[in-house]
Amino acid sequence: MNNSIIQSGKQSLLILLLFSSVGLAQFKLPHYEVVELKNGLTIYLMEKKDVPLISFAMSFDAGAIKDGSDYGLASFTAEALKFGTSTYTKVQIDSIFNYYGSNLSVNANYDYSSLFSQIIKENIGVLLPVIAEVVIQPQFPSEEITKRKQRWLAELDQAKESPRRVIGDYFNKLIFDDGPYSGPLNGTKSSIQKIDQQKIKEFYLFNYRPETSSIAVVGDFDSDKMKTLLEKYFGNWKNNSPKIISDIRMIQKSFEEPKVYLINKDNASETTFMIGGSGIPMSNQDQIQIDVINTILGGRFTSWLNDELRVNAGLTYGARSRFSSYKHSGIFYMSSFTATRNTEAALDLALKTYQRLFGKGIDEATLTSAKNYVKGQFPPDYETSYSLASFLIQKYVFGIDDSYINDFEKKVDELNVNKANEIVKKYFPKENLQMVLIGKADEIRSVAKKYGRIIEKNLSEDGF
Structure with missing residues (x-):
């Protein structure tokens, strides 16, 4: 029998063992x-x-x-x-x-x-x-x-x-x-x-x-x-050098104006872009529910962004969004790439799609689908010893509580439409979005101006 089939069968069996005979059982940290x-x-x-x-x-x-x-x-x-x-x-x-x-x-x-x-x-x-x-x-x-x-x-x-x-x-x-x-x-x-x-x-x-x-x-x-x-x-590891006390506190920045960081790449035939703003630190208690909502926007293949930019408009091979969290801060971004001639169309469509969060909002059917998807993806993320070891050292660094895993499904299930739309307003940046464009500046500069104050740099230059 093919080894890949055997391995797939083992993984499927392992996932099935996480569930009870009555219904889905909450995955617990070993x-x-x-x-x-x-x-x-x-x-x-x-x-x-x-x-x-x-x-x-x-x-x-x-x-x-x-x-x-x-x-x-x-x-x-x-x-x-x-x-x-x-x-x-x-x-x-x-x-x-x-x-x-x-x-x-x-x-x-x-x-x-x-x-x-x-x-x-x-x-x-x-x-x-x-x-x-x-x-x-x-x-x-x-x-x-x-x-x-x-x-x-x-x-x-x-x-x-x-x-x-x-x-x-x-x-x-x-x-x-x-x-x-x-x-x-x-x-x-x-x-x-x-x-x-x-x-x-x-x-x-x-x-x-x-x-x-x-x-x-x-x-x-x-x-x-x-x-x-x-x-x-x-046990005998010692470090007698002076200990430097780091005084890095919570960094949550707000922006007074939209800006576009235009990075020129002379030989570019496409524009690569990121749009977003400040995000959340790893300690944020709403992180799981924020991720559910982001799944709708750009966290899976059938997300709004991927559907609109790739499937419906054919402007890109993929579009996504993500909250990337650090110990003291975080960022939120949407990202994709498109042919130079389609830069304005792709940016406009990404922004229009994003605004659906604040306008029409999230309905019951969409939220239910995202919740089921997230719960289905969760146990396999922690089925290997490697992923569990990774979690444990992150637990140490970020002070993550075991409840992140043990109460994961509970927190997902507690998310209803009203709370989801409240979280959108609280955590997803709406005003003064920040944008990075990497492409042929002479051909996209006039487009970039409509989205904010431009800061220009050449990709070939050293530094940022």
Whole structure:
């Protein structure tokens, strides 16, 4: 029998087991244990013995909001953890994980840096000490930094050839101005060129600390034995460097006028766009119900935006909307792309479709469909050990309560038409929308003027 069919059958069976014989049962977060080591390191242990795999995840209070003017430093430092330790070279680290059929990735987002590995059960004793060295004893060899910088700079140039890869950076810059979420995660050419071994070491020493880090282990293991292993390899982790107290408070910006950030790409044959404004932080108690409403607008293939722009008008291959939430703030945006000649038609139709939220509003049938869709998509999102480990470290970083999962369906079911339309008015930005257009400026400038005050920049320029 085809392996993909077997796998599909297993997934379907797993989903079915989440439901009772009477009807849909609320999916609950599996049992887990929380341990704190003497050095302040928080550990989450969740046994899940359906597959002989262990997902290992870590979070560090070392996100890009700590870059300052050194854009990309958090991302570079995260990757540089794997450049070598006191025992292993970069090549040896890569080879060990490849040999045991595993992986090791470290990256940064705005609020934190994270490490992930998926390990076959029997190999945890071999790979865990290597992970510990990567985290606790990185050496940041200058020759590896130099090689990676060269590739990094080339990748920045390559990214700008695809506007959809970089438009989010321009949108964050427009929304947050010079705030902590305004810098590009991967930096600029000028900021990456300034990164050196000293900057990386300083960033690591100030921000990678056991008392502000977490470990999540989910999979086929014995909790008591795992505690012993983690204590052995991470219990002596210390950081005696001065602790920098971050004073980033809730950032919710309002806009006094609509603006258009027009980014010129000389050889563009299409316009890529984002439209939106301020969103919500991860702590917002209405997040689940906001997501239900966004599903109607642009969160699924049959959403209003995709129906109007793709299916009915044929202006694009896809249109979507999203609330992207951070620890201290968030953004809301609609996004799509269209042929240059159709720029005005696509923008007008996107805005007209968006206004349906505030004009006609949401009816019972539309809301019921979205609620059923969201509830159907939810359990599979948390069926793997990897996704559960991801949730646990995000729980630590953002202070997410277990009720996000345990009461998910309840909160969805509580959403009625009146409350849905109230949420639209409360959270979806209506006035002074902000817009980023990436395309051939000479051909779309006159169109852009009708949507707000224009700020122009060339895509080929460094910086944002």
